[in-house]
Amino acid sequence: MKNISSVHDCYGCGVCAVACGRKIIEINLNEDGFYEPHMTDESKCTNCGICTEVCAYLHDELSLKETEIHPYAAWSKDHMVRRKCSSGGAGFEIGKYLLGQGYKVCGVRYNADKNRAEHYIATTAEELIQSAGSKYIQSYTVDAFKAINRKEKYLVTGTPCQIDSFRRYIQKFRCEDNFVLLDFFCHGVPSMFLWKKYAEWAEKQVGKIAYVSWRNKWAGWHDSWAMGVDGEEHGEKINWHDSYDMLITEKKSYIESRWTKGDMFYSLFLGHCCLGKQCFEHCKYKYDNSSADIRIGDLWGETYKDDEDGVSCAIAFTEKGEQVLRKVNCDLTPHPFEVVAEGQLRESPKPLPITKVINKKLKSADCTIEDVVGVLLKYKRRQAMFRRLLNPRQSIKNMLKRIF
8 A cells, every 4th residue: 555545444643644744635534533644635645655754554563562560550740630630630740840841832722713622832830731631522632733843842641542543743853862752551542423423412501612621520430420511601711721620629610511411422431432443443552562661540449449539550661661661640559550550441442233323313414412312311221121021020129229
């Protein structure tokens, strides 16, 4: 394969567009709502092969050849940072430390005007605040990746597939020493059509979305899968810095919807019915497979089951990553990898039998998110009925328990 013109349903990392010297690759949403490359004028392609060289999707092996695993439980020593961040605040503290060492940070923020997550460059701790907290939608990388000066020092964060391609890119241009790469335990990314329909539902209640948080700890870390949406209809537009301050002080958003209470976005995203083909069929980054210097995530499991402030898992895969972790403003507790990664997926999730139906409805302009969730709920009720029929004795026992 000489170029990426025939690549479809890939990771959508955007690195091919950055590496292309002819500037003829764009990254756009495909018909299923996922980013993928598109050649604007293939006649200008010189078949140099750089776009395929940096593409992690086209390689079975990871770009990081040698790893040394140093796993930790981690949490910020700054209580305010720990409260705001999705888990323990390790990612934010890594970024803040490296900014102090002369690095810039390429992180992810939510752009309310464009209604998308996107990579951006932070040069100060204040700008870094925009990257705090998880964003469970696919990020658009191209503008930020193109703005990176390979002669300067950067922390680059992203999904494991984005980081694998980015390491291939900096290996190709022999500037790997200038970069620290950080990824996270990734569940997968949902179709952007899911986010579009959820946003449409939210805006009917609060007006144009001004700010979104995907996680909050108002009910504790273990029940932090909660959407918080601020809209312009209820007052002045809230900028990202004010939103950070207000969420820190527990100002509740105008929509606050938890997964445990049936939130529609999380029901579909975590229900394994709207991820991309690349996540279901081609993910090679689960558990301890990474091309990053550092991997972070939530440290679920028994060890910290009573902690509601949030605990990060922080795993160094390189000596460079280990040196960074030991200098950040975090409490670090070493654990075996099995403890640190407890609760994380060991392999890609399997799509539900109704995945094609769900995706068709997500693409339909005539369907609302309530319609889409209705399909999932109907499927779950049918599955529950089948389980009762297959095991009537247990069903009777359960019914008697509820009665008595």
